[in-house]
Amino acid sequence: MDFASQGHLSKAFETFSLIQLHASSSSYDLISHPISFLLLSCTNLKSLPQGQQLHAQIISLGLQQHPILVPKLVTLYSSFDLFAEARTIIANSSILHPLPWNLLISAYVRNGIFGEALSAYKHMVDKGIRPDNFTYASVLKACGEKLDLGFGREVHNSINASSAGWNLSVHNALVSMYGRFGEIDIAQSLFDKMPEKDTVSWNIIVRASAKRSKLE
Template sequence: MIGPLIASLKDFVSQGQLSNAFKTFSSIQHYASSSGSFEHILHPISSLLLSCINLKSLPQGKQLHAQIILLGLDQHPVLVPRLVTLYTRLNLLADAHIVAENSNILQPLPWNLLISSYVRNGLFVEAISAYKQMLNKQVKPDDFTYPSVLKACGEASDLVLGMEIHKSIEASSLESCLFVQNALVSVYGKLGEVEVARHLFDNMPSRDAISWNTMISNYASRGMWAEAFWLFESMQKEGIEQSIIIWNTIAGGCLRTGNFRGALVLLSRMRTSVHHLDSVAMVIGLNACSHIGALKFGMEIHGYADAGYVNGEDFVSSEEDLEEMNVMGNAF
């Protein structure tokens, strides 16, 4: 009897028919109550809760939360994270915090969801507070906890806690985790400890594009352009893919340091590498052109901007063109 009901509930959930799904769930509850067996009720509740999350349905979600409490399943390790997700998805972070705080399960997932939601909403002090509560409840952080709370430390200018977290990471098995290492490089750079960030960067067991971009951004944010330029060139030599943001950062650095020819050369290389020049690159190009009187290129950029194009086609077609206009120069 209960098998067809569960199958029917699955169908309603997959079709987004939440009202019919809840009616079917009531029948499942009635059957379970009359038979005295609740062993098959967990999966329907979990499916319904996931549907409430996907449809951002608060009334039904709260109704289900109440049922979960009545059934004594409010400490279940599958349902607690989903309840936290329900409330964070609807930006009801206080409710999500209560669910995590009242939970006795020792897995970090509910706290990770809460902390990352606080960070995503710019509530960095609250994220740090949630992290401390997590530790007080003897919940062990994992490789998803640390990047979020480290970002919160950086945004809240909390170097002391950042260093404490660094020590905790060193004492754990997560010291070589790439995501965690990238977060450490970022937070030390954000807090002005660029030398520490560089030491960590140099000693990483492995690096990805985020590692390089983060370290270059650290230098750029402090106006340490020589170091940023050198690292950018090293990144290219190693064949690491560079995002358009980092290209713009370095081109902007050329502009700031008065190397206008270098900025245009870089934009030429950027067009070849990423096949795209966005509005930021165009502004940099226009500024560089205005400083060295490169009227032809300036007019081309202006024309593309007026037309709404940002793909950079035909703009600074080659470094040879720059050389012919006597604007060729060493970028770094």
């Protein structure tokens, strides 16, 4: 499938059609990798019609629940700001891994749609899907940007109750969130307890301290 990487998407689709033609129904799962590669190419080459064509084929093949393809579909639609389509794909999925949700939540946050990011997180948890460190980092940023202190504390409690373990990005996000809320003492306490810090950590606490100086 080198055609797609060279930008020759139509040639890649022709090759895929030949593969599909010779595939039996019992081997449909084997073509999930070529489809995944094509979906990624459609995303990178900003080719929505071909991506939608692939989505239709995925449905016709009964592969719409495939754990490899669902994240790629979410990424495709999110890259075109088609968030309703991306969310519908996840909502109808039985996949219990957080990856598809992480992709959607981070896309919401990247586009400044913080309320929808928090809504997606709630939906994910309600479905019994356990968040991971990637989830928490994005959701904490959304809480901070939306200035939702109550929900931010709920997420913080969830992190403490989880078995996710130490993660620099999550702790940076926590310090940043409390700094935005003006909860400088909490931010400082979290910062002081961090077993390791990077440049981002120090920039966050400097900004929080500067905010405190303005308030005093």
